[in-house]
Amino acid sequence: MADLTVSGLTVEYSSGGYAARPVDNFDLAVPSGQLVLLRGASGCGKTTVLSVLASILTPAGGTVRFGDVEVTSLKGQAKTDYRRHTVGVVFQAFNLVPSLSASENVQAPLRAAGVRGNTARRRAEELLEDVGLADRMVHRPGDLSGGQQQRVAIARALAHDPPLILADEPTAHLDYIQVEGVLRLLRSLARPGRIVVVATHDERLSPLADRVVAMTPTAGGGERPPETVTFQPGQVVFEQGDEGDLVYVVDDGEVEIVRQLAGGGEETLSRMAPGTYFGELAPLFGLRRSATARATKPTTLTAYTIRTFRERNKDVWG
């Protein structure tokens, strides 16, 4: 039975010419039979992690191992075979082919793998019965409800009976009635010999999971009093991609805000003089730092938690 191990996973890409790092040094270990939730707000890297697990995205660093397979080093036909037989993906927007019936949508990955027509049809019927859509096999996606479409998508992901199921926001387009059936189905998929990884921001899914991984940075030390910190020229206050929990006010000296460029190097965005503040967006919205802050001369800063900072700046942040 294959276990999933993710070590030091780092994904970097170019965003508007800047280097973005949605996943930085991410670790995860999941034993077979578990359902794991990757939970967090939009942009925190959940889908990116799924893309790497599905061997669709090549990370900048780190490794993903599923059983004996090192997913991050797969190439060519080995990659195609892995996508075909080892992993099944349930996409957020269902992504069913509108011209195909429910049965044909489930057959598609089987036929692409060279499975004969009759065999593929029987398998599709079997899977659609399993997900409770025996009476909807010839219906096209446009004739199905959101929940039914998602169940077809789950059946499609199961076509090759893969040991790893990835689901990206599986409840995002469903109302509360439809959600129930999909949740039950997802839970039933996690059994010995199979791992289910679900990326979601939907907290209703948490009770289903064997384990919940919070992808959104959390406020580091909770509430604490403002703290004065000093930096020497060239010393870094925080790095781009770091989780952020503090806002800084410049008391003395100067801090430059720089952003790493996709091709290497960096661009100076601004220079913060005494009386100005920076770094408020990451703790406020649960994002990673979008730039690096570095002292250019001997500098004194006061670090605030977001709550303290808001209380002290009610005129702007009230």
Add this chain to the structure above:
Amino acid sequence: MWLVSLRDLQWRRRRFLIAVVATALVFAMSLLMAGADAGLTSETRRIVDVVGADRWLVAKGTSGPFTTVTAIPAETSSQVAALPGVRRADPLVIFHSTLRRTSGLKDVNVIGYQPGGLGAPPIASGRRPLADGEVVADILLGLKLGQTIDVGGHAARVVGTADGVTYYFGGPTLFMPITDAQNLAFRGLPLAMTIVTKGVPQTVPPSLQAMTLAQVRTDLDRPSKNGKATIQFLNILLWLVAAGIIASIVYLSILERQRDFAVFKATGASSAALYGGLALQAVLLSVTAALVAAGLAHLLQPGFPFALELTAVAVLRLLVVALAVGLLASLVGLRRAVAVDPALAFGGG
């Protein structure tokens, strides 16, 4: 992937139908042009065969019986008939004239021949001319038996019709006794353009040269050579237009199905399978259009002023061209389809 491709065609059937009709029109034009080309080649062969000669003797140094303006004495035929290897020799007068009708002048080819000799027309109705003032006309002229016509200012009576005796882009031919033709062309002088023989003369009088049937056909084809080359060139352009129509439809389809392709790739479909599906769509579109074009060309054929030859070979060739055009057109979208990032499948849609 063929199932996906077929279903997609069904799904977008209106667009498929429009593309088939547009491509079929282009293919039908191509087929009609090929028919015109074949018709021109065929009428040349037919008119030369109608004369039924083995050799055509013309004045030395001239280009051929249909294009020369150099006449030879008609009585040379007696001398030629006596040559070893010749079983029969007859003079022919070949020229271009006009037929005066109430609607205006109509260009006609005229062949004057010795009644009972070589060069007699094949009769579709009526009979062959027996006396001066009688003609046999190609049925394209629409003349009735017994009708009196004005050829180059001389009156003649239609006593018979012939089918498929045209040359120079379907120009209809009048057959008349050689004396009438000499009156029209040479003011009654006993001259001829050529002496045609049954049997192959072993020697030729010094003032003449013998031409084989192939040489005569080449001579007759020469004036239409540029026209035929133009037809063939336009044909290739039409194939490219058809390829353009199909390519644009396939490309549009790829643009609309980016996410489908991303999902297929994310679920392990190979690039070859994706291309196979696209090629199948393009070939189906192209071949269906070719079949529709074949029917369309048959419907349009009678509207042409000269006989087109729509042969099974031409239709088969069009099908092969359609296959090639379809494959070529699908290549246009290949790079786009293969380059689709499977990561596109993720995201909120």
